Amino acid sequence: MLVTAMLLGTSLPANAAAAQGPPAAAAQATAVREPECIWPGNAWLNPQFYWRNVIGARLGEGVIHESSSPNPFGGWIAPGSTFAFRWRPETTRNPIGAQYHVHRVNLASVMAVADVEWVAGPGTLTGTTLSAQETPPQKLGDTVVKFRIRPGTEGRTATLSSADHSLTTRWLFANINNLWENFGSISFTVASRASLGCGSSSVLG
Template sequence: MYEAGNTAAGRDRGTAVPVPRMWRRPRGAWGLVGLVAAVLLGTSLPANAAAAQGQPVAAVQAAPAAVDPECVQPGNARLSPRFYWRNVFGVRLGEGVIHESSSPNPFGGRIAPGSTFTFRWRPETTRNPVGSQYHIHRVNLASVMAVADVESVTGPGSFAGTTLSVQETPPHKLGDTVVRFRIRPGTEGRTATLSSADHSLTTRWLFTNINNLWENSGSISFTVASRASLGCTSSSVLG
């Protein structure tokens, strides 16, 4: 019996008993670690939830301020200068017109800061001088841009400083150039003017430049007024 207990099999059975005991201790340690982690996770959840709830507030604070509604008292003043060329004998060589319009039209009326309007501009040569290669049309909008910012420009025209220009190449016809303006804050009481004198035209003709003559002259203007003086609270364009 004594010898049997000291056999290899007996020794194996004797040494096999402590093995499970060695693995019980880590499982107990891992259980303790899991308990601590659960407690820590439970205490961190309210803070994360509060942070998540705080995100929409930050997004609202970062949102841009609402834009004031349009406030325009439209006018009916328009300016469409006509031009022509003539030779030394006074005979007309060609002619055309500058089509201009605004919507809503502040010219002849009043407009409040923050409001917008579109300016449409389209030079058209109705009869070209024989031998003309191209025409370069320009309009200086410095007076308007002194009280308004350019928000967008679409069409064939482009700006260089305060001058809008376009090239017309016969027989090709130009489309409208549309400029969107927004009246700047702090410009109440100021007047913007557009006149025939703000227009110019240069024609390339037989390798030389010839200047045109303006058939009609005039000017149109609008005034920047406060919203209160226009009676605007939340309405848009006035009648």
């Protein structure tokens, strides 16, 4: 079914997702932290997006590159363990006349079980939303968010889905809406160190 992609809307300010400065130093721990305890997974989610006009012709497209190191998605991770989430939106073909794109991903589910230790790169984390402005022809670099799993969250699951992503494009004097080409979700579960077989060892798998 054809979907009209060009809809009028209010514009976003040019600095709506301005790059933030170098990450602040993580707070010093007052207690010795236990070794990392992660059973890595291999689940990944790279949502693809595109624009099209009323007759169905594509105006442009792109992809959101996402990865984690080590990767808990599809696996298990114990409280106190950390992982780095890497995020990079990339428009591979811009709609003619596009001025900028504002990409967003809602990390609420992950942040319900994990604390943010630092953020580095062009993205800005406001509340639970990570956003970045892509201004053609410049390309965005990676934004990295380091998470530490919060104590007391054993048994809870964190999910990241295509529905958590959104994009606003400023085109000439209006905004145009994009469409998502693939849908899916990935998740990880917080488990106790004992259930993962962690003693003094670190990453499993």
